[in-house]
Amino acid sequence: MALTLRERSFHAAIGGAFLAGAPAGSVFAQAVRFFDDGEHALWAIQNQGVQEPSIPLFYDGQRVGDGVQLFDIVECFDRVPGTNSFPLTLADIIANGYVRPLVQQEDGTTGSIGTSIVSQPGYRVQGQPIDIVPELERADAKHIADVLQISGSGRYGAQATVSSTRSSRDQEIGQTRFTIDFEWRADQPLDLANGSEGFDAFRLCWLSSMLADATLGVYDARYLSIERAGVPWTVAIDDGNRPRHLFNQPPELGVGDAVVLFKDTLGTWNPGSPTIELRLLSLEGSAKRVGIQGFLAQTLNPNDDSLNVWFEWLDAPDVIAAGSEIRATFEVIATDPTDPPDSNHDHVIDRKDAWLVLALQGRTPLNNDYDIYADVDASDLIDGNDYQSVLGMLAFHPADIDSSGNVDAEDFFGYLDYFAAGADDADITSNGSIDAADFFAYLDLFATR
Ligand SMILES: [Ca+2]
Ligand SMILES: [Ca+2]
Ligand SMILES: [Ca+2]
Ligand SMILES: [Ca+2]
Structure with a gap:
């Protein structure tokens, strides 16, 4: 049977690193195309490489699949403007809230997957490891006007609940954008780990990346930028000093400010994977002050997420009262790697x-x-x-x-x-x-x- 272009793109993606290790037969048995308007196709995927349990997915309120199937990922295949190609452009891992954007190229392809965006809070309660992935219970996809929405809802045990919605429009060549809106609510008093304030007590939203060896090009991100009131401060991340938090004092940011993990073209791991910008668009509820913190882990294994950078809740109390809520909106923009001295990141030196x-x-x-x-x-x-x-x-x-x-x-x-x-x-x-x-x-x- 001949494959359509879209299906060829899909098969190419499945054959790539993204689903490496999963038996092809079972993957195909659990891949369901549930939306296609000629510009986008949405596939529900079950992928054994995702550690968290698969969850039910609904489209416009209707269960996707045969009524009992569970899924891990919604993959968005999007037509590249001016072409008949439909490459994988956004992978939304509904089982854990990680989102992986790819950037469309003029030739109808997309680059590689690299840095992920984690679309919900994580926090550290006294005597427990940080809980960065809630138990997600269901995901809902909708297509309203031109906006594709993928929502996930779940809980952190009995402690807290969260819902997070990722919204995107038709993507352009050279940049893939989406927004994250989440609502988080404490259902119990949460005793945050003493002394960890500013050092990973409570993350609102973060970038999960990899920096193993800058000299050998083994990284998904090489440079860190913090943009405050429109002024960027951009540094190379020292890969030799590890494990460590990136800041002794988290720089404070406001609404409208952003953090960026830049990739350059010298990266040999996932070459072409994107630079990711994460911008705070709104913040309501208990969190009033936020800053940027990050952690470079000891591991040099390129398959580990050794570099995390996040928005930290700076005025988090020692004990978060039951009923406390945080609502936040972030914008994510993925773009192609840039090299110094392209300081304005427009891919030309002039x-x-x-x-x-x-x-x-x-x-x-x-x-x-x-x-x-x-x-x-x-x-x-x-x-x-x-x-x-x-x-x-x-x-x-x-x-x-x-x-x-x-x-x-x-x-x-x-x-x-x-x-x-x-x-x-x-x-x-x-x-x-x-x-x-x-x-x-x-x-x-x-x-x-
Ligand atoms: Ca110099
Ligand atoms: Ca330039
Ligand atoms: Ca000007
Ligand atoms: Ca002249």
Whole structure:
């Protein structure tokens, strides 16, 4: 029997690492396509590689499968714009709340799976290990207007309950987005582990990744970025000092701020797996203050999730009262890996990256706007050497707008033309708007001619 393109994509995914180890026969017996509108297809999968128990799945309130089947994963196959390819684009592991996005490419494929997003809280009660995976009891999928929703609900024993909804729209080439909305409620007083506040007492939402050996390329994430009030601070994660928490004092974030785990193209493990941004969009209920913490585990096994980075509840009380609730919304954006000195992460090295290096002269990792992507020689200081390195990568001086080989008044007027036209080329500061700051940024470049 001939396979459709969609089914070929599906078989390719099954044959890949994602389901490696599961007997093919049983996998096929437990794969059910339960939605297909010509743009997306949703498959319910049972995968023995998922440790948590399989759960019932409902679509629009109707049980998926034969009425007794249980599933672990909902896989979303999404048409790549401009192609007839339907690659695996989002894998939502309904049995444990982990979500794995892939990024669509112009050729109709998607990259690799790497960093996962865990879509519900985890916490540590006195005398017990951290409980990062509730017992999920059912999942519900819906397709309302253009929005695909996958919800999971469950409990942490008798202590607490949670429901988490992942919502996504048709995905674009180069970025896969979804939002997470969760509601968590304590059903009993929870005695948080003493002394662990700020150090994994209570995680709201987190990134589960892997960093084993930076030199050998064995990682799913290489750089950590924290964006506060629009200002990113981006550092290489030291892979030699382990096990350890990433911060002695978790940096505090507010609504609108984000944490990013960047991948570069030097990674040899899951090459092409995405950079993941996790942004806090809203926070209500008992948690008022949140920050970023992380942990780099001792293990060097690339199959272990050795790097976790999470939003920590900073003002968590010693005992969380029964009835306490937290409601939060996060946005996740998965994009393709980028390499220094592509400081604005748009996959080209041009005058905008050169300007970012110029704008950050003198910064070290102790400055809140340090960016390892601008510290081209990774010397822990952004200086003239880094700027010269970027100039060496450009065919023309960054102020040479007309690519004539010299920088003169023609270039200045050329930039003014961009500016007057509101062209993207005029946004030297890469912040999405064109204003006086861009004009002065161009003058900064001009002055280095
Ligand atoms: Ca760039
Ligand atoms: Ca440097
Ligand atoms: Ca010129
Ligand atoms: Ca700008």
